[in-house]
Amino acid sequence: MSHNCAYVRQHYQVPAEIGRRVIAYGKPGVILADRGHYIGVVLDEDPKKRIRNYHPTHEMKYGEMAETLPLKEWLVLPFKHDWDDLDWSREAREDLVRIWAAIRSQARYKAYERLQDYCHGIRAMLHFKVRRA
Template sequence: MSHNCTYVRQHYQVPAEIGRRVIAYGKPGVILADRGHYIGVVLDEDPKKRISNYHPTHEMQYGDMAETLPLKEWLVLPFNHAWDDLNWNREAREDLVRVWAATRGQAKYKAYERLQDYCHSIKAMLRFKVRRA
C-alpha cells in the first residue's frame, strides 16, 4: 500500500501518516509504512530498524512529524531495466519497487522478497538497480 495511511486516517479517525512519531505500547517510534488496516512502525530501540505492524488505535499515541527518519526510501529497478527506460517503457515503470531500508543492499533484498515469485534465483537481485527516492 502506498496511500500514506489514508484508509487508517479515515476509518479509525487518527492522524496516522508516514513520518509521524508515535508511542506504540509505551515505546517511541516512527510510522514508515501503510499496511492497510495497520500502520508499519520502526521502534527507536530496534537496532535492526525493522518495520512492524501495529493497530492504529490499540495502545497508540500520536505525536508530531519526525525531523529525520530511521530508514530511507529507495527505488529499486529490477529485471535488466535501465533508469532511462522509465521515460518510455511502461513495463519498466510497472516493475519499479519502492522500499524503506537503511542501506542499498537492504533495499535490494527487500525488493527481492517482494518479487521472488518472478525471480529464478536470488542471483537476480545482483542486477537490481537502486537509488534514493
C-alpha cells in the same frame, strides 16, 4: 505524503501518516509504512530498524512529524532494466519497487523478498538497480 495511510485515517479517525512519531505500547517510534488496516512502525530502540505492524488504535499515541526518518526510501528497478530505458510513463512507474531500508544492499534484498515469486533465484537480485527516492 497525505495519500499514505489514507484508509487508516478515514476508518479509524487517527492522524496516521508516514513520518509521524508515535508511542506504540509505551515505546517511541516512527510510522514508515501503510499496511492497509495496520501501520508499519520502526521503534527507536530496534537496532535492526525493522518495520513492524501495529493496530492504529490499540495502545497507540500519535505525536508530531519526525525531523528525520530512521530509514531511507529507495527505488528498485528489477529485472535488467536500466534507469535510462524508462520513459517514466505510468507503466514504467509500476515496474519500480519502493522500499524503506537503511542501506542500498538492504533495499536490494528487501525488493528481492517482495519479488521472489517472479525471480528464478537469488542471483536475479544482482541485476536490480537501486537509487534513493
